[in-house]
Amino acid sequence: MKNNISKILIAIVALIAINVLAKKYYKRLDLTQDKRYTLSETTINIVDNLEENAIIKVYLEGDFPSEFKRLQGETKQHLEELYSINDGIKYKFIDPLDTAEELIKQGLQPSRLTVQEDGKLSEAVIFPWATITYKGKTENINLLSEGSVKNQEEQLQNSIENLEFAFSEAIYKVSTESSQTIAILKGNGELNDINLVSFLSQLNQFYKLAPFTLDSVAKQPEKTLEQLSKYDLTIIAKPQEKFSEQEKFTLDQYIINGGKTLWLIDNVTAELDSLMNTGESLAFNKDLNLTDLLFSYGVRINYDLIKDAYSSTIKLEDGNLGNTAQLKDYIWHYYPFITSKNDHPITQGVDPVNLKFANTIDTLKNSIKKTILLQSSEFSKSVGTPIIISLNDIQKTPEKKDYNNGYQTLGVLLEGEFTSAYASRVKPFESKLYKEVSNHNKMVIIADGDIIANEVVKGQPIELGVDKYNGVRYGNTEFLMNSINYLLDDSGLLELRNKKIQLQFLDKEKAYTERTFWQMINVILPLVILALFGFVFTFLRKRRFS
Incomplete structure (x- = not known):
């Protein structure tokens, strides 16, 4: 009796020890070919830094299309992976129908989906949203990809690929106090505030913004450079007036000392408003005096x-x-x-971007890495300026032979160690901050200033990227937000958007047309196998005992 009790006690102690060791040396294995359940180092670092419980509510519970059950399952699996890193991740799945009105007030808009069952099409409404609350801050997480897709299966694929980025970005936002600052350059005829309201209001949710003028560089050049260098990024949005050498040197040294820049430059003056008034307008070249500056970094705006x-x-x-x-x-x-031709994190999943009177960009050979972000279509052409633009052009049917210049570069990302444009030139002023070569730095150059300009209707600005006449929505806001996030992203968060997962979908049309055949197989074949087994068993039994 005592021997049995001792064995039981040993077994209990062994089980407890195994559980303790299993928790301490916990290991999950991802055997999928695309490593869909393997979290990036970026995600691990973000989640591991949580000091308190993060409450996640996922509104993917209830009756909705079977395809999106996969989104529910993948979301649950991803949250389990996050919990395995930090048990402060607390999550629950909620049926949204009981609180639909309240969710809509919070900005969680429902999505209408097309459902095909038994060869018939119907609509279903779901709330593909989650929310995360941490230290009193709440962030909404859209689980359904909104980029341009060909069908619902592609949308689901993109949504599952985007899960890690969506949750990691939200956790990062609620757990990190952003101290990064952005300067909106003024003083050279840049866009008016009313044309920047839409984008800057979006940007202001994540970064600290302030206008910055270069006017003072004429009297206090050193002080101006020092003040500009305090900003992490500068936006130069459609300047109209020539930059002086002192202003260029200030921008140059700002870049060489580590400042990020988003250049939105028009080298040609062409506006639709003047066309509407007269039917014709002269598109003429601007003298911004920036050609040599950008040339030294590796690009030329034509x-x-x-x-x-x-x-x-x-x-x-x-x-x-x-x-x-x-x-x-x-x-x-x-x-x-x-529509972007690459899968860079800045452009991946972004709707087509609308440009207005854009210029082409040449990239030059140097040590700087150049990534083409925006390109025209294959059927495009470059028109030299100055030129008379006429509204009569709309009556002309474009001929393929006239639009044969192929893909033209309109936006580019530069990364590397930049050499100062004044490395072998006389400096406009002396500065203790002067450097000839930067550390690794980044900038984005777009040959169109209107990409950031929202339209104005009856004196009121409307959302950036929305056409004021037909309501078509373009991807300008998301593209520019991604550009700035990438330039300022030291955590590598935006790289998560490159994650690829291959899902296998059921061919609904084939399944519907062949359903009778497969129903017969599933019902009759097991019975045939069972009858055959019974016949063979009976035959062998009789043969053995007869």
Whole structure:
């Protein structure tokens, strides 16, 4: 009896020891080919730094299409992975139907999905959202990809690929106090505040913003450079006036000393408003005095305009109905909309970007890494300037032979160690901050200032990227936000958007047409196998005992 008790006690102690060791030396194995459950070092670091409980509510519970059950399952699996890193991750799945109105007030808009069952199409409404609360801060997480997709399966694929980025970004936002600052450059005829309201209001949620003028560089150049160098990034949005050598040197040394820059430059003056008034307008070159500066970094913005067969539209009068003028949409080839050709984190999953009177960019050979972010379509051409632009162009049918210049670069990311444009030149002023070569740095150059400009309707700004005439929404905001996030992202968070997962989907049409065959297989085949087994068993039994 005592021997049995001792064995039981030993077994209990052994089980406890195994559990303690298993918890301490916990290891999960990801045997999937695409390593979908392997978290990046970025995610691990972000989650591991949580000091308190983070409460996550996921509104993917209830009755919704079977395909999106996969999104529910993948979300649950991902949260389990996060919990394995930090048990402060507390999550629960909630049926949103009981609190739908409250969720909509919080900005969690429902999505309508097309469901195909038994060959019939129907609609279903789901709330593909989650929220995270940490130390009193709450962030909404959109679990459903909103980029351009061909079908619902592709949308689901993108959504599952985006899960790690979506949750890691939200956790980073609620757990990190952003101290990064952005200067909005003024003083050289940059865009008016009313044209920047939409984007800057988005940007202000994540960074500290302040206007910065270079006017004082004429009297206090050293002090101006020191003040500008306190900002992490500077946005130069569609300047109209020439930069002096002192202003250029200030920007140059700001970059060489580690400042990030987002250049949104028009080298040609061309505006639709003047065209609307007269029907014709002269597009002429600007003298911004930036060519040598950008040339030293490895790019040249050309004095031309891009015309693209794939373009957005403008509204023009097309006759009258009674006393009311009738408006009609016409394709305007000077307004290309750009679908990115690469899968860089800045452009991945972003809707087409709408540009207006954009210039082309040449990239030059040097040690700087250059990544093309925006390109025209294959059917585009460059038009030299100055040139008379006429609204009569809309009546001309584009011919393929005229749009044969191929892909033209309109936006580029530069990364590397930049050499000062004044390395072998006389300096406009002496500075103790002067350096000839930077440490590793980054900048984005877009040859269109209007990419950041929201339209104004009846004196009120509307959302950036939304066409004021037809309501079409373009990806300008997301592209610019991704650009700034990438430039300022020291954690590597945006790189998570490159994660690829391969899902296998059921062919619904084939399944519907062949359903009778497979139903018969599933019902009759097991019975046939069972009957065959019974027959063989009976035959062998009789043979053995007869």
